[in-house]
Amino acid sequence: MEYFLLVPLLAFILFLHWWFFSPSNTQQRLLLPPSPTKLPIIGNLHQLGSLPHRSLHKLSKKYGPVMLLHFGSKPVIVASSVDAARDIMKTHDLVWSGRPKSSMTDGLFYGSKDVAFSPYGEYWRQIRSITVLHLLNNKRVQSYRRVREEEISNMIDKIRQKCDSVIDLRDVLSCMTNNIISRVNIGRTYNEGESGIAVKALLEQLLVLTGTLNIGDYIPWLKWVNKINGLNSRVKKVAKDLDAFLESVIEEGMIRNKKGECNVGEAIDFLGVLLEIQNGKETGYTLQRDSLKAILLDAFVAGTESTYTALEWTMTELLRHPRVLKKLEDEVRELGQGKTEITEDDLGNMHYLKAVIKESLRLHPPNPLLVPRESMEDVKLLDYHIPAKTEVLINAWAIGRDPLLWDDPEEYRPERFLNSDIDFKGLNFELIPFGAGRRGCPGITFAIIINELALARIVHKFNLALPKEEDLDMTECHGLAVRRKLPLLAVATSWSS
Template identity: 75%
Template sequence: MTNNIISRVALGRKYDEVNKSGMNAKAIIEKLLSLLGTFNIGDYIPWLEWVNRITGLDTKVDKVAKELDIFLESVFEEHIIRNTKGEYHAGEAKDFVDVLLEIQNGKETGFSLQRDSLKALLVDSFAAGTDTTHTALEWTMTELLRHPRAMETLQNEVRGLVQGKAEIKEDDLGNMQYLKAAIKESLRLHPPIPLLIPRESIKDVKLLGYHIPAKTQVIINAWSIGRDLLLWENPEEFRPERFLNSDIDVKGLNFELIPFGGGRRGCPGSTFAIMVNELALARIVHKFNFALPKEEE
């Protein structure tokens, strides 16, 4: 589902079929995500990076990279042809590729963008957004199934606010405070990336009495922060109510809750990810009832 959503937003359609070259875009993305989750010893011990050649990891990465490059090139060519022929209808929303091509062809940025840079931006969208988004949704549903009262409270809120509507729209989400609280609580307990993307210190610094030399890799444990007894009352409990009267958000300004990181290097797609999760969860609990089998409760 999340792969299809990102495909439609970024590429204009789902691309889940086999194309003229016999390539299946969905399968390529799945292979990419699988490789990104593979343990790479060179990331932690650089002088052992040669091990990847023996295990075959480098070969697999090169193969998927070539397949992905061919696919993305075909996507760009398809959009260029559509633009040239004027096949877009009036009022039709532009996708991310259209925007990137406009930036590449325009002079507003003051710098040039090569095709490889545009492809890299698209790869980032899929790599960072597909797996993390559906992981967050799965954990939220898991916790709600384990806590029937929370599920009931959420369903009552959603169904009460959209009474009489066949489908929930993005505009309906604004007043769903328990929905937002449930997602925040799930992200606190189960951040999609427990150890945030590593950073590197640019100079020597002293922090809380510790000396951190320049070029030191720094890894932030978002999972541990979300379960810290000094920051949270009963941190192991799934209790969305803790966020109902709280200003704590996931935008990176409240350091006790940073599933998307923070600052200039925080996740640029966090707003999109939250919106997708809110809308998907609202529609699911609006239409369906869920419960664990009796013996598993």
């Protein structure tokens, strides 16, 4: 009799063991996010498309604002709601502060020793502190005012010389931004001297490569493909040539420092600050040469394309919406009445201008999926279990167009920000073009002041219109920053009060 009772008892124990410890049931209890069907080997890579922010937004409408994809063997979460963004960048910000391993950034940024791509840890905390406290603090940003105003005045002169003819606005905006960043970064424009054209082309290649999907990172046994298609060779050549440029720049900076020279007026350039830190004068922390070069590269990459891309999208939307352009002109010209130039002191009173820039960043965040993060341990994301070492893409573009957050989200209407406290500085997760939390962009103030002053001065000096019969193509082009596929052409005529 006892034997017959023992058999079902053992069977019940075995059932409980199977239920609690079998992988399939463990996954069910842990509740992973919904996931589209994946293909063998490549997973969901085929669903990224040429414009991933749009493709992933479309997928999220079917699978929800938190979904699990697989890029090859790598699990990737896509977050497309304000609640998910807040959970990642605020509630569990520390857990999500990791960066996924990238052979591309390792090859280009000295083993990912820059601020943007370096893994979370003591090294990252040190260089982040250097960037925030010594390069981009408010006093330092203000010290570069003369550089900004000079280069923006140079841009205005270029537009004036081409008045009443078709102007490539991307060209003048990118030139202005590149010159500001270069002077602030290394004390001179990088196109000074015979190597200028080569350096500009190198930095453009760097931007393209940084935004290139490396199949070997997601399917390791396919790394050999990058040898066949030439990607590895391109990365090595660009890295080698940029390193030679940076070495020459550092040598120049060391000579200038010994002579006590400073190329940006009263302000010392980033290179000068970093050289002082390298000697342990500022922080007591010794900065290795590769780290110094990686930080300089970061400034070129983060400060150039995303800044002028945001400006180009703003000008595009203004030309598409004459009512908004007229309202902006009225504000700027009234405040600038009787003045030769708009200065940074005037910007605080230009509330509509600030709303215009916010609305442009809502619809056109330069980096719509932000920089990927990675979970450093198991974590909850809303109601879902997310294992350690899971990559996450936050779709800022989708959040900016969420009808649950914005009335008429596809409409360009800056007025929505006039009586709103929503800002882009990382506290309001409805608007996160620069990210938020520990891994948010440290250069927000620097970038925005360039955009505001450049836009104010253009509107103050010129009437802008599309060329006759010009079809304003809004097609996007994917890269590190998502910009217009075609340059923005416009006709400027002088305006005088």
